[in-house]
Amino acid sequence: MNTVGFNTLYHALKCPYCGSAVDSGIGFRAGALKQASYRMGDKLSWEGGNCRPEEKPAGGNFKTIGYYNCDNLNCTSWHDCFPEVQEAIITFTDDVIVEVQSIQHPAREQGFDILPP
Numbered sequence: 680m681n682t683v684g685f686n687t688l689y690h691a692l693k694c695p696y697c698g699s700a701v702d703s704g705i706g707f708r709a710g711a712l713k714q715a716s717y718r719m720g721d722k723l724s725w726e727g728g729n730c731r732p733e734e735k736p737a738g739g740n741f742k743t744i745g746y747y748n749c750d751n752l753n754c755t756s757w758h759d760c761f762p763e764v765q766e767a768i769i770t771f772t773d774d775v776i777v778e779v780q781s782i783q784h785p786a787r788e789q790g791f792d793i794l795p796p
């Protein structure tokens with residue numbers, strides 16, 4: 680079953696709209712999905728049964744899309760009391776989190792995409 684669970688990456692990311700630090704973390708769905716907390720440089724765990732994708736990408740090299748919200752209530756990304764969901768690409772090399780980049784494009788379905796390296 681790959682339908683539930685996620686992990687959170689805590690990284691010194693700045694909101695692209697207001698420049699505030701993002702404290703809430705970036706939710707992503709890769710590796711063992713067990714509500715684990717990660718930081719840049721950490722190695723992704725595949726122990727725990729509920730993994731996404733089920734087969735670990737070759738060499739642990741891949742990218743995935745994660746999602747975060749700005750925590751600043753006065754940010755322009757907030758509309759009607761809800762923050763717009765923002766996206767970041769997380770890059771793994773040999774399962775280690777080596778890069779996090781905020782990306783901006785029109786809103787779309789949250790697919791937690793797994794991408795080739």
Ligand SMILES: [Zn+2]
Nearest residue numbers: 694697749754
């Ligand atoms: Zn913001």
